[in-house]
Amino acid sequence: MRGTFLWRNRVLLTGGVLLILSLHLISTGVHPGDLAARPESAFLEIISPVAAAFTHLSDGASSIERDYLDLVHVRDENAQLRIELARVKSDQARLAELEVENQHLGELLELRDALGTNAVAANVIGSDATGLSRTLVLSSGTDNGLRPGMAVLANQGVVGKIIAVSPNASRVLLIDDHNSALDGFDQRTRARGIVAGMVDDGLILKYADRSQDIRAGDTIVTSGLDGIFPRGLLVGSILSVHREGPGLFLGVKIAPAVDFRQLEQVLILTQPPPHLEDSDKD
Structure with missing residues (x-):
């Protein structure tokens, strides 16, 4: 019976003994080397590695948390820097484009001053989409x-003439369209002809007499006799001259001075060539 009582109350009895021992240690104190200090020393010896491990894990967790927060901060800063860099590049591109446009506009204004006539600069905002004709749309x-009927020019030379207008736009027929024609001549030999576009692309000089000295590389300019373009504007250079066959005229192909596909700004002459005005007054 006694053994059964002790076994059944072992937890309570053990707790009471430990409590009494603790109170004794607190009341009397423990000196180094005492027997009572040995259990505590053993307990500290056992618990110290565990405490150290928990402290290390805690420090490691804190370090990981700090590193994570620093990483998130750096990532946010990098994202902001990328946005700022993109904005700077966009601004630089916009400024560069404005500089190019201003340069082109300045060159057009110089051309206007050199011609000594009234003119309006315009942006190219479209081109023919059907392929049936070669035209540009202006702003x-x-x-x-x-x-x-007004003449359209670029810094490099003749572009074409206006064929249709609205309040805020106009359409230009390019000189390489098969419906286009202007009076021109060979600047070296003064041989005249009609500059016209071809259906399958390109320019030719029509009605150039076979007796004329016209060679590849010669420059073709406007004669001013068509009443649209002033005299002496650059049209292009001669690519080839064919004399085969019994015809009366030479087969002359011309390379336009202007790359129509690269045009961004043009100059429109708003008054006829000066010499035609003078002749009208007479």
């Missing part, structure tokens, strides 16, 4: 004083 129209 200026009747509100800017434009009307059909």
Whole structure:
């Protein structure tokens, strides 16, 4: 019976003994080397590695948390820097484009001053989409004083003439369209002909007499006799001259001075060539 009582109450009895021992240690104190200090020393010896491990894990967790927060901060800063860099590049591209446009506009204004005539600059905003004709669409129209028949130029040379207008836009027939024609001549030999476009692309000089000295590489300029383009504007250079066959005229192919596909800005002459005005006054 006694053994059964002790066994059944072992937890309570053990707790009481430990409590009494603790109270004794607190009341009397423990000196180094005492027997009572040995259990505590053993307990500290056992618990110290565990405590150290927990401290290390805690420090490691804190370090990982700090590193993570630093990484998130750096990532956010990098994202912001990328946004700022993209904005700077966009601004640089916009400024570079404005600089190029201003340069082209300045060259067009110099051309206007050299011609000594009234003119309007316009942006190219479109081109023919059907392939049936070769035209450009400009950003200026009747509100800017434009009307059909006006000459259109670029810094490099002749572009074409206006064939249709609206208040804020106009359409230009390019000189390489098969419906286009202008009076021109060989600057070296003064041989005249009609510069016309071909259906399958390109320019030719029509009605050039076979007796004329016309060679590849010669420069073709406007004669001013068509009443649209002033005299002496660059049209292009001769690519080839064919004399085969019994015909009266030479077969002359011309390379345009202007790359029509690269045009961004043009100059429209808003008054006829000066010498035609003078002849009208007479």
